[in-house]
Amino acid sequence: MMLFPPTGLEYVATSAKGLVNKITLMDLRHEQDLSDTEKLIAFISSSIDILCVGIGWDRQFDEICQMLNRVPNNIPLVVGGYKATEKVEELFKRCPTINIIVRGEGEETIKEILKGNPLKDILGISYRENDKIAHNPNRPLPDVDTLGAPDRTLRRNEYSFALNGIKIADISFDSVLSARGCPFNCKFCTFSLNPLGQKRNYTARSVNSVVNEIQSLKAQVIILSDDDFFADPKRAEKICDLIIERKIKKRFMAQARLDIAKYPTLLEKMVKAGFKALLIGIESPHDWILKQLNKGFNQEAIRKYFKVLIKYPIFYNGYFIYGNIGETEKEMLYIGQFAKEIGVDSIACNKLRIEKFSALRELAEKTPGYHVSERGELYSDNYSHAALKKIGRRIKFSFYTPSRYLKILWKNIFVIKFFSFKEIAFFLSASPRLFLSVITREISRGRLGDSLKRTFIKNR
Numbered sequence: 528m529m530l531f532p533p534t535g536l537e538y539v540a541t542s543a544k545g546l547v548n549k550i551t552l553m554d555l556r557h558e559q560d561l562s563d564t565e566k567l568i569a570f571i572s573s574s575i576d577i578l579c580v581g582i583g584w585d586r587q588f589d590e591i592c593q594m595l596n597r598v599p600n601n602i603p604l605v606v607g608g609y610k611a612t613e614k615v616e617e618l619f620k621r622c623p624t625i626n627i628i629v630r631g632e633g634e635e636t637i638k639e640i641l642k643g644n645p646l647k648d649i650l651g652i653s654y655r656e657n658d659k660i661a662h663n664p665n666r667p668l669p670d671v672d673t674l675g676a677p678d679r680t681l682r683r684n685e686y687s688f689a690l691n692g693i694k695i696a697d698i699s700f701d702s703v704l705s706a707r708g709c710p711f712n713c714k715f716c717t718f719s720l721n722p723l724g725q726k727r728n729y730t731a732r733s734v735n736s737v738v739n740e741i742q743s744l745k746a747q748v749i750i751l752s753d754d755d756f757f758a759d760p761k762r763a764e765k766i767c768d769l770i771i772e773r774k775i776k777k778r779f780m781a782q783a784r785l786d787i788a789k790y791p792t793l794l795e796k797m798v799k800a801g802f803k804a805l806l807i808g809i810e811s812p813h814d815w816i817l818k819q820l821n822k823g824f825n826q827e828a829i830r831k832y833f834k835v836l837i838k839y840p841i842f843y844n845g846y847f848i849y850g851n852i853g854e855t856e857k858e859m860l861y862i863g864q865f866a867k868e869i870g871v872d873s874i875a876c877n878k879l880r881i882e883k884f885s886a887l888r889e890l891a892e893k894t895p896g897y898h899v900s901e902r903g904e905l906y907s908d909n910y911s912h913a914a915l916k917k918i919g920r921r922i923k924f925s926f927y928t929p930s931r932y933l934k935i936l937w938k939n940i941f942v943i944k945f946f947s948f949k950e951i952a953f954f955l956s957a958s959p960r961l962f963l964s965v966i967t968r969e970i971s972r973g974r975l976g977d978s979l980k981r982t983f984i985k986n987r
Contacts, residue, residue: 530687534677539579551575562848568597582607588610598624605625609613636651695957695961751782779797779801782808783806807844830868844871849862849878881905
């Protein structure tokens with residue numbers, strides 16, 4: 528959907544200010560001309576003295592490596608990001624053009640690189656030295672209050688509501704990171720660990736600094752991109768109080784744990800402050816899986832919490848994981864029905880991943896018939912990647928019926944009032960093009976008939 532900016536890369540680019548003459552920050556999702564490799568390499572060759580690339584995910588990893596190998600040898604190439612940290616050895620092997628890989632958080636590291644400090648003295652990097660790879664010690668994780676907000680004037684594009692490349696609402700989006708780390712220890716989650724296995728302890732910015740940043744933004748919709756914005760409920764309440772006090776009129780989205788339902792005063796203030804959507808990790812309807820994942824609650828608690836949550840005019844998106852170790856197809860397919868039962872408005876389902884330092888890796892490796900791919904994807908003798916993909920589509924189509932889409936539209940317009948009437952009119956005018964693009968996409972993937980049948984007839 529490309530709603531939000533690459534905040535991590537923007538933090539690093541901001542740290543580079545004052546140490547170079549000019550910074551060009553490119554989000555290749557939005558660079559239509561430069562997303563062509565030939566044009567991108569030509570631009571780099573003619574205009575760039577040092578190139579810094581952030582790799583956050585596995586997606587298009589092979590294509591990224593191919594592009595990096597086209598970078599001219601005379602241009603220093605520095606690579607960082609979550610996936611780069613995890614795949615240090617592989618990247619150096621596959622991409623002889625890479626000079627330095629920044630491991631972990633890069634705001635302080637990039638400063639020392641650009642100052643020209645001896646590489647051997649820079650913590651948190653791996654680099655080429657006499658045809659060998661040197662790995663310096665890890666850099667201690669900085670206090671987030673020492674990091675300034677990202678400089679949004681470096682952006683070359685606006686972030687708006689688009690699907691399939693079609694702008695469907697005249698609304699701008701931005702993200703604010705108010706804290707880093709997470710105080711919880713869900714076994715499936717590796718975001719609270721960096722790819723080096725370091726635990727990112729929960730550390731929060733001051734309330735004033737967060738609200739000051741929010742107030743300075745032009746975007747109408749802000750996502751608080753913390754792992755859990757409500758990890759400290761009292762702090763979250765103070766942020767809401769200050770937003771209300773300053774009469775800041777914006778729409779907010781945030782990630783949360785289910786136990787936010789235990790704080791009705793906070794929920795009331797959130798509604799008044801403009802919180803419109805919560806992204807909640809439910810993960811599974813099954814107690815034995817919730818215990819395996821160390822979620823800290825069971826199905827009964829989920830049902831109890833949602834009875835409270837649905838009383839508030841907030842849109843709830845539930846995250847679920849399927850393909851867990853020992854999970855049957857029947858148990859996976861119950862996700863869609865369970866989501867309807869508890870009152871979730873939308874769902875996002877992902878296959879279980881076993882990353883390098885996952886607490887579930889040992890269990891996966893010891894369980895007969897289960898395998899972990901090089902990319903961390905869990906599959907089994909009974910459920911291959913292809914089989915899990917089909918199950919995921921069945922879960923999706925069992926939940927997203929035509930009536931579900933109408934409920935989503937109704938709630939966003941009349942209940943939580945996410946969209947203004949002007950924005951609704953814009954959406955309606957863009958709907959025919961959006962519908963056509965979806966049809967075209969499904970035809971190109973050879974699954975139009977299957978999608979129509981699953982949506983309107985029977986989900987099998």
